[in-house]
Amino acid sequence: MAVDLEQALQARKARHATFEGLHYHLFSDDCPDVPRGTAVFDGQVVYGYPRIGRILALNPALAEQFAGPFWMEEKVDGYNVRITRVQDRAVALTRGGFICPFTTDRLSDLMDLSVFDSEPDLVVCGEVAGPDNPYLESSAPFVAADVQLFVFDFMRRNQAEFLPHGHKHALLERFGLPSVQDFGRFVPDDLDAIRTILRDLNGQMREGVVFKEDGPGGRRAKYVTSNSSISDIRTTAYSILELPPEYFISRILRLVLFLDEQRLGRPNVLDERLGAAFMDGLAEALRQFHTERKVYHTFRCRFRERRNAQHMVSHLKRAATRHVHLSQRSLRREGDYWVLEFDRVYPTLNGLLQQLLSGGLMFD
Amino acid sequence: MAVDLEQALQARKARHATFEGLHYHLFSDDCPDVPRGTAVFDGQVVYGYPRIGRILALNPALAEQFAGPFWMEEKVDGYNVRITRVQDRAVALTRGGFICPFTTDRLSDLMDLSVFDSEPDLVVCGEVAGPDNPYLESSAPFVAADVQLFVFDFMRRNQAEFLPHGHKHALLERFGLPSVQDFGRFVPDDLDAIRTILRDLNGQMREGVVFKEDGPGGRRAKYVTSNSSISDIRTTAYSILELPPEYFISRILRLVLFLDEQRLGRPNVLDERLGAAFMDGLAEALRQFHTERKVYHTFRCRFRERRNAQHMVSHLKRAATRHVHLSQRSLRREGDYWVLEFDRVYPTLNGLLQQLLSGGLMFD
Numbered sequence: 268m269a270v271d272l273e274q275a276l277q278a279r280k281a282r283h284a285t286f287e288g289l290h291y292h293l294f295s296d297d298c299p300d301v302p303r304g305t306a307v308f309d310g311q312v313v314y315g316y317p318r319i320g321r322i323l324a325l326n327p328a329l330a331e332q333f334a335g336p337f338w339m340e341e342k343v344d345g346y347n348v349r350i351t352r353v354q355d356r357a358v359a360l361t362r363g364g365f366i367c368p369f370t371t372d373r374l375s376d377l378m379d380l381s382v383f384d385s386e387p388d389l390v391v392c393g394e395v396a397g398p399d400n401p402y403l404e405s406s407a408p409f410v411a412a413d414v415q416l417f418v419f420d421f422m423r424r425n426q427a428e429f430l431p432h433g434h435k436h437a438l439l440e441r442f443g444l445p446s447v448q449d450f451g452r453f454v455p456d457d458l459d460a461i462r463t464i465l466r467d468l469n470g471q472m473r474e475g476v477v478f479k480e481d482g483p484g485g486r487r488a489k490y491v492t493s494n495s496s497i498s499d500i501r502t503t504a505y506s507i508l509e510l511p512p513e514y515f516i517s518r519i520l521r522l523v524l525f526l527d528e529q530r531l532g533r534p535n536v537l538d539e540r541l542g543a544a545f546m547d548g549l550a551e552a553l554r555q556f557h558t559e560r561k562v563y564h565t566f567r568c569r570f571r572e573r574r575n576a577q578h579m580v581s582h583l584k585r586a587a588t589r590h591v592h593l594s595q596r597s598l599r600r601e602g603d604y605w606v607l608e609f610d611r612v613y614p615t616l617n618g619l620l621q622q623l624l625s626g627g628l629m630f631d
Numbered sequence: 632m633a634v635d636l637e638q639a640l641q642a643r644k645a646r647h648a649t650f651e652g653l654h655y656h657l658f659s660d661d662c663p664d665v666p667r668g669t670a671v672f673d674g675q676v677v678y679g680y681p682r683i684g685r686i687l688a689l690n691p692a693l694a695e696q697f698a699g700p701f702w703m704e705e706k707v708d709g710y711n712v713r714i715t716r717v718q719d720r721a722v723a724l725t726r727g728g729f730i731c732p733f734t735t736d737r738l739s740d741l742m743d744l745s746v747f748d749s750e751p752d753l754v755v756c757g758e759v760a761g762p763d764n765p766y767l768e769s770s771a772p773f774v775a776a777d778v779q780l781f782v783f784d785f786m787r788r789n790q791a792e793f794l795p796h797g798h799k800h801a802l803l804e805r806f807g808l809p810s811v812q813d814f815g816r817f818v819p820d821d822l823d824a825i826r827t828i829l830r831d832l833n834g835q836m837r838e839g840v841v842f843k844e845d846g847p848g849g850r851r852a853k854y855v856t857s858n859s860s861i862s863d864i865r866t867t868a869y870s871i872l873e874l875p876p877e878y879f880i881s882r883i884l885r886l887v888l889f890l891d892e893q894r895l896g897r898p899n900v901l902d903e904r905l906g907a908a909f910m911d912g913l914a915e916a917l918r919q920f921h922t923e924r925k926v927y928h929t930f931r932c933r934f935r936e937r938r939n940a941q942h943m944v945s946h947l948k949r950a951a952t953r954h955v956h957l958s959q960r961s962l963r964r965e966g967d968y969w970v971l972e973f974d975r976v977y978p979t980l981n982g983l984l985q986q987l988l989s990g991g992l993m994f995d
Contacts, residue, residue, distance in 0.1 A: 320992025331990040488992055507880055512872050513983065515879075516913065517995065520987055523914050533910065535903055542905030546897065549880065550887050619877065623884055626695040628684025628852055631881065 270301050270312050281307075286366040286578070289354060293364030300427075304364040308353040313360060313390050314427040316347055316420075319477060319487045323524050325462065329478065330455040332488050337478045338432055339461065341448040342489055343417045344407045344474040344498070345396025350374065351424060352383040359395075368578035369401050372570045377416035382442040389438075392420035392429075394447070399568045401579055401607075404502040408472045413569070417447045419477070428483045450476065466529055469494050493525035493537065497544045504548020505564060508615045509590045552613075556620045563612045565596065569604035576607040583609070590615050634665050634676050645671075650730040650942070653718060657728030664791075668728040672717040677724060677754055678791040680711055680784075683841060686852045687888050689826065693842065694819040696852050701842045702796055703825065705812040706853055707781045708771045708838040708862070709760025714738065715788060716747040723759075732942035733765050736934045741780035746806040753802075756784035756793075758811070763932045765943055765971075768866040772836045777933070781811045783841070792847045814840065830893055833858050857889035857901065861908045868912020869928060872979045873954045916977075920984045927976045929960065933968035940971040947973070954979050 272292055275281035280296040294305040294315065304315030322328035348359045348370050357380050359370035374380060383389060396407040397414030407417075421430040421438060430438070439446045450464050465476065475491030496518040503510060522541070526533060552562045570576040576598050587593045596608040623629060636656055639645035644660040658669040658679065668679030686692035712723045712734050721744050723734035738744060747753060760771040761778030771781075785794040785802060794802070803810045814828050829840065839855030860882040867874060886905070890897060916926045934940040940962050951957045960972040987993060 318994055320994050322990075322992065323987050324990075328990045332992065508876050510876060512874060512876055512879075515876075515909075516871055516983065517987065517993075519909050519913050520917070520984075523910060523917055524988075527917075533914070538906035538910060539899055539903035540906065541909060542902035542907070545879075545883050545905060545909075546887060546902055549883050550897070553884070553887055553891075619880065620884075623687050623881065624888075626686075626688070626692045628686065628696065630682055630684050 270305065270307060271298070272307055274298075275301070284365060286358070286368070286371070289356075289358070289366070291353075291366070293360075295363070302427075304360070304362050306360050306364040306366075311353065311388075311424045313349055313351055313364075313424055314422060315364060316349060316362060316392055317427075317487075319489045322488045322490050323521055324528055325465075325490065326458055326528065328488070329458070329461070332486055333455050333478065333480060335480070336452050336454050337480045337486075339450040339453055339464070340419055340477050340479065341417075341450070341468070341473065342475040342477050342491065343394040343396050343419075343447055344403075344405055344495070345394040345414075345417070346400065346402045348393060348395055348416075349422070350378070350391040350393070351389065352380075352387060357383060365582065368575045368582055369568055369570065370395055372572055372575035372579075373414065375571070377414070378418070378444055379442050382438070382444065385442075386438070388424040390422040390424060391418055391444070392422060393418040393445075401566055401568045401583065401609075404564055405498050407474070416445050418444050419447045431483075432479070432481045453478075462529060465490070465492060465525075468492055469525070469529075472498070474498075491521060491525075493522040494540075496522040496525070497537075497540050500541070501544040501547060504545065505552060505562060505611075505613045505616055506591065507548075508619060552616055553620065556617065556624070561612055562617045562620065563594070563610040565608060565610050567606065567608050569601065569606045571604060573598070573605045576605050579607065580609065634669065634671060635662070636671055638662075639665070648729060650722070650732070650735070653720075653722070653730070655717075655730070657724075659727070666791075668724070668726050670724050670728040670730075675717065675752075675788045677713055677715055677728075677788055678786060679728060680713060680726060680756055681791075681851075683851045683853045686854050687885055688892055689829075689854065690822055690892065692852070693822070693825070696850055697819050697842065697844060699844070700816050700818050701844045701849075703814040703817055703828070704783055704841050704843065705781075705814070705832070705837065706839040706841050706855065707758040707760050707811055708767075708769055708859070709758035709778075709781070710764065710766045712757060712759055712780075713786070714742070714755040714757070715753065716744075716751060721747060729946065732939045732946055733932055733934065734759055736936055736939035736943075737778065739935070741778070742782070742808055743806050746802070746808065749806075750802070752788040754786040754788060755782055755808070756786060757782035757809075765930055765932045765947065765973075768928055769862050771838070780809050782808050783811045795847075796843070796845045817842075826893060829854070829856060829889075832856055833889070833893075836862070838862075855885060855889075857886040858904075860886040860889070861901075861904050864905070865908040865911060868909065869916060869926060869975075869977045869980055870954065871912075872983060916980055916984065920981065920988070925976055926981045926984065927958070927974040929972060929974050931970065931972050933965065933970045935968060937962070937969045940969050943971065944973065 275298050280298050281292050281294045283292055292307045294301055294303055297303045302315035306313045347362045350359045357374050358366045361367045394417045395414050397410040398406045399413045421435055469492035472494050474495040478488045480486045499518050555562050580595055584593050592612040594610045598607050639662050644662050645656050645658045647656055656671045658665055661667045666679035670677045711726045714723045721738050722730045725731045758781045759778050761774035762770045763777045785799055833856035836858050838859040842852045844850045863882050919926050944959055948957050956976040958974045962971050
């Protein structure tokens with residue numbers, strides 16, 4: 268094992284964690300050759316999913332980033348997981364390397380786990396998306412209820428590389444695993460075909476794509492639609508005070524550049540939707556503040572096991588900050604599932620509204 | 632004189648300044664009983680113009696702020712000046728207490744200075760507004776060219792109080808001084824009449840109003856239209872990276888509250904205009920970056936005296952920061968005037984665009 272866990276622990280770049288009696292370590296920071304999110308189970312390393320750089324304009328960035336052909340796959344609006352089997356049970360790791368109680372609980376609903384009988388050291392990398400998830404307000408438009416998994420890569424334990432494209436598709440097919448849409452193989456010159464696909468995705472309110480060079484160490488780049496940028500702004504209205512101005516500016520710029528690239532001009536409807544993205548959230552926050560004196564967003568997700576819902580609440584409470592509080596609403600049986608409802612409460616926005624609406628004078 | 636200049640100088644809350652051989656001191660910070668912007672000429676004190684608190688909703692704030700009647704005057708989108716005569720010459724002070732070379736140069740165009748023959752210790756408080764000003768990108772819509780003065784208060788030297796409303800109007804009339812529009816006297820119960828005036832102002836893209844209780848120490852409050860909030864966002868697109876997120880949030884909230892108050896619902900056109908406010912500036916910045924490799928805004932203003940234009944450039948260069956640079960374009964004769972053109976250049980936004988558009992990968 269090339270991973271120096273002891274040194275990372277001493278440097279406080281790694282920490283110990285447990286889940287249902289399973290002890291493991293995770294890298295909370297990048298270390299040399301070990302990305303943040305890497306988890307270690309009894310000396311078995313599940314490498315962190317590497318960050319993928321973004322391009323803001325297909326032309327000239329595609330030609331600059333890729334010398335030859337690359338695959339183009341859909342980027343799904345959800346949260347990243349790595350799924351593997353340790354000590355005879357399948358677990359799902361978050362981007363940060365924690366075992367996610369929710370995803371782990373629902374794994375049998377998300378995929379055929381028998382893949383691990385044939386491939387015990389496989390690490391399945393994918394996105395979990397859907398309205399009933401515990402992390403994100405936004406969701407891929409093509410998942411109408413609950414959550415679904417969309418696999419986009421495979422790794423093996425103790426290896427940081429991804430399996431090649433052909434091998435990936437063979438495994439996906441053989442085990443009938445759900446995957447992201449693969450738009451095929453392109454070269455940088457195929458700009459028109461690539462733009463057409465992205466225009467369609469944008470029209471369907473889908474997030475964007477990832478370009479992947481095949482082979483070990485192949486380059487990757489992501490690119491998102493203008494509607495995805497608007498959706499980002501809409502869903503972060505509540506934590507707007509915690510975000511740097513760059514967050515909004517870079518999204519508005521992405522949006523302007525997408526229109527440029529697509530030669531779409533500046534349709535009025537886009538201005539309208541950007542304005543609405545800023546206004547909707549704050550108008551809703553104001554309504555909540557007037558009627559309930561707190562600004563919050565309610566999340567709902569369902570579990571097979573009651574205790575996993577409780578683990579999830581503990582996990583989220585530990586991750587809460589002074590900017591976002593967590594408050595459980597209910598946990599009740601519905602058919603075969605336990606349905607958890609909880610609120611994320613936003614004290615900073617609440618405080619600002621209180622100050623603004625006190626009827627007193629504001630000096631700004 | 633109640634002003635302890637020596638102590639303020641020692642505490643570095645006051646400083647020395649000169650303009651054309653005229654020596655004076657100004658308070659760069661608030662001190663006990665002496666607001667920031669107060670200037671002292673040979674022991675003669677011109678008190679700083681006090682900050683006016685903002686209300687965000689007429690109901691219930693008007694009733695909470697005002698026990699009895701108050702005057703309602705237009706708030707003009709411009710920059711605040713105090714004009715007085717010292718050592719036989721009229722000078723205009725900025726909000727911060729500096730002699731403004733531009734406004735001082737143009738005083739004879741802005742008002743009849745003979746008022747100071749009859750009232751030598753008068754301090755004329757007003758707003759200078761118009762497209763050809765050296766400070767602001769935005770401007771009151773009813774000033775089509777150059778700049779105009781709109782008087783809204785009088786003080787006397789060595790007195791921090793304003794002259795009463797009746798006295799003010801007598802002086803305005805007697806000397807034919809240009810003034811802000813006075814909408815009359817109201818009580819908090821006149822909500823409907825007040826709202827109607829504000830709806831009209833909003834429709835005319837005008838900024839808002841100031842409510843003023845009559846008499847010494849009378850309370851004051853300002854209130855702005857939704858279109859003024861959108862205009863603020865539009866004109867700050869270039870310095871967006873220097874502003875805290877609260878800047879935008881509070882304006883969007885003001886806007887939502889204005890619509891609420893006016894029972895205007897959420898017209899789509901408003902969403903569209905808010906979106907455009909964010910997009911226009913950045914799209915323009917992008918265009919500048921593509922064609923000229925710098926992001927800037929050009930200001931133009933005209934002077935009677937060439938040397939005052941040079942004083943103005945020096946004044947602005949001293950006030951420049953690492954976020955905003957100043958670059959003179961031209962100074963040339965046009966008829967009776969010297970026309971100065973200069974750019975405000977925005978290196979932070981420029982740097983972000985450079986980074987975003989390099990064609991490289993962005994990790995965010």
